[in-house]
Structure formats: structure tokens, C-alpha cells
Amino acid sequence: MHRKAKEGADAERRRLTTTRRGAAPGTTSPAGSESQVLRARAPLRWLVAELVDRRAESRTAQTLVFDVPGWPEHLAGQHVDVRLTAEDGYSTQRSYSVASAPDGDRVELTIQRVEDGEVSPYLMDVLERGEQVELRGPIGGWFVWRPERAEPVLLVGGGSGVVPLMSMVRTRGALGGSAPFRLLYSVREPDDQLYVPELLRGEPGLDTEYLYTRAAPPEHPRPVGRLRAEDLVRGGWPADQRPICYVCGPTGFVENAATLLTGLGHDPGRIRTERFGPSGG
Numbered sequence: 001m002h003r004k005a006k007e008g009a010d011a012e013r014r015r016l017t018t019t020r021r022g023a024a025p026g027t028t029s030p031a032g033s034e035s036q037v038l039r040a041r042a043p044l045r046w047l048v049a050e051l052v053d054r055r056a057e058s059r060t061a062q063t064l065v066f067d068v069p070g071w072p073e074h075l076a077g078q079h080v081d082v083r084l085t086a087e088d089g090y091s092t093q094r095s096y097s098v099a100s101a102p103d104g105d106r107v108e109l110t111i112q113r114v115e116d117g118e119v120s121p122y123l124m125d126v127l128e129r130g131e132q133v134e135l136r137g138p139i140g141g142w143f144v145w146r147p148e149r150a151e152p153v154l155l156v157g158g159g160s161g162v163v164p165l166m167s168m169v170r171t172r173g174a175l176g177g178s179a180p181f182r183l184l185y186s187v188r189e190p191d192d193q194l195y196v197p198e199l200l201r202g203e204p205g206l207d208t209e210y211l212y213t214r215a216a217p218p219e220h221p222r223p224v225g226r227l228r229a230e231d232l233v234r235g236g237w238p239a240d241q242r243p244i245c246y247v248c249g250p251t252g253f254v255e256n257a258a259t260l261l262t263g264l265g266h267d268p269g270r271i272r273t274e275r276f277g278p279s280g281g
């Protein structure tokens with residue numbers, strides 16, 4: 001496996017990483033423990049993934065489309081490990097949620113640039129169409145939504161934490177799921193929004209609401225600010241029906257959302273969380 005690096009950028013990224021080699025920030029239990037159980041049952045293989053297309057999602061995010069021969073289809077919400085290996089054998093890997101609905105050997109990942117990061121700028125700026133990386137997955141058995149489930153779903157995403165939630169939305173649309181979905185999507189400002197045309201188009205049974213933390217569009221009804229309890233109470237479904245909740249984003253966002261949901265009386269066993277990394281956003 002070759003990483004066809006552009007030399008200067010690559011050397012810089014390698015230099016950054018060798019001092020910061022720790023694993024990508026991960027999820028905690030129960031997501032982690034479930035995924036370990038799945039791994040124990042069926043060891044995952046590294047597969048070759050060829051980049052076949054890319055599209056810009058925002059100023060700082062891109063969706064990369066891979067062909068992955070032998071891909072064992074994923075469930076909405078699962079993630080993959082992406083491994084890059086340099087010609088001298090140096091190797092590093094990161095986790096990325098699958099953004100797309102199941103679609104044969106096709107796997108779409110949406111990468112948000114971390115400015116001083118090693119892997120995200122490489123995937124966005126250096127990897128070219130026709131080049132390959134290694135990919136292992138699908139991973140995760142807890143933070144998943146199955147389209148046969150009909151109960152209401154509350155999706156709460158912060159920043160790029162919307163990625164696995166989008167896979168759930170797309171899976172529901174593609175397979176004709178009937179569960180009422182409400183997506184609460186927190187972003188700093190409008191330019192940071194991912195999947196704009198698709199979410200704007202909407203679909204029956206999907207209610208999308210934006211929370212802006214730094215700057216909102218002029219007519220936006222909600223004051224700018226971080227997620228609050230009142231953002232989570234409006235449901236659109238009968239008061240006696242509690243949704244199953246999926247929360248994903250930076251660690252601080254996820255912890256705040258989970259605390260608010262629990263405070264509002266949601267059963268902690270029905271709040272599924274996935275943490276992408278350091279707090280913020």
C-alpha cells in the first residue's frame with residue numbers, strides 16, 4: 001500500500017504526528033464495548049479503498065467517495081478506521097463515520113479539516129482520485145439505527161458529529177423507514193453547515209432544526225448560543241412517546257447534550273452517544 005504523498009506536506013504532517021501518536025480520540029462504553037464484542041465475533045480485515053470522487057461540503061469539509069471491493073455493508077451510525085502507510089513503513093490511522101446509506105461497495109466519508117492535524121488535511125488536500133488507502137469496518141454495534149425500528153428518533157449533532165446522523169437520515173430515506181426523525185444540528189455559523197442542499201430539500205417525517213453557536217442567519221428564530229434544555233423539549237411526537245436519542249459530536253457537546261436529555265427525563269439507556277474528539281465547537 002502506497003501513500004503517494006506530496007513531499008513537503010507529508011513530511012510536515014509526519015513530523016507533527018510522531019510527537020502525537022496516540023490513537024484517535026475514541027468513544028466510551030457502551031459504544032466501545034459493543035464494538036469490541038462485534039470485533040471478537042468477526043475479526044475485521046483491512047480492505048483496499050480507492051478514492052473515486054470528492055465533493056466540497058463546506059469551506060472546511062469534504063465528502064470522499066470510496067470504492068471498497070468486498071465491503072460487507074454497514075448499518076447507519078457505524079464508523080471505519082482509515083489507515084495510511086508511507087513508503088518507509090510508517091503508518092497511522094483514524095476513525096471516520098460512514099456518511100452514506102448502505103450502497104454496495106460504495107462508502108462515503110465526510111472529513112472536517114483539523115488545521116494542525118496529520119490525517120484530515122492529508123485526506124482533503126493530498127489524496128487524489130484513483131489513489132488508495134486502507135479501510136477497516138464497519139465498526140460499532142450500539143450507535144446504530146436500524147430502519148425496521150418505527151419509534152421516534154431524536155438526532156443531536158454538533159459540528160461533524162452530524163455525519164453518522166446523516167447516514168441514519170439517508171438510510172431512512174433510501175429504505176422508506178417510517179420512524180419520525182428530528183435532527184437538531186448545532187454549528188458555529190451557516191458557512192459550517194454540511195449537507196446543505198439535501199437537508200434543505202428535506203423529506204416527509206424529517207424535521208431539521210439548526211442551532212448556531214456563533215452567528216446565525218438574519219431571520220433565524222433562535223438566539224445564538226450553545227445547546228440548551230429548551231432546544232431538546234419540542235418533539236413533534238406525542239408527549240407520552242419518548243424518542244430514542246443519538247448524540248454525536250465533540251466530547252464537551254456530547255456530554256452536555258446527554259446531561260440535558262437525562263435531566264429532561266430521558267432514559268439513559270435510550271441515549272446513544274458517540275464522541276469524535278476534544279471538546280469545543
Ligand SMILES: Cc1cc2nc3c(=O)[nH]c(=O)nc-3n(C[C@H](O)[C@H](O)[C@H](O)COP(=O)(O)OP(=O)(O)OC[C@H]3O[C@@H](n4cnc5c(N)ncnc54)[C@H](O)[C@@H]3O)c2cc1C
Nearest residue numbers: 024025026094095096097111112117118119120163276277
Ligand atoms: C468514532 C469516531 C468517528 C469519527 N468520525 C469522524 C467523521 O465522520 N468526520 C471527521 O471529520 N472526523 C471524525 N472523527 C475524528 C477523526 O478520527 C480525527 O480525530 C480527526 O480527523 C482529526 O485527525 P487529524 O489526524 O487530522 O488530527 P490529529 O493529528 O489527530 O490532531 C491534531 C490536533 O487536533 C486535535 N484534534 C484531533 N481530533 C480532533 C477533533 N475531532 N476535533 C477537534 N480537534 C481535534 C488534537 O488534539 C491535536 O491537537 C471521528 C472520531 C471517532 C473516534
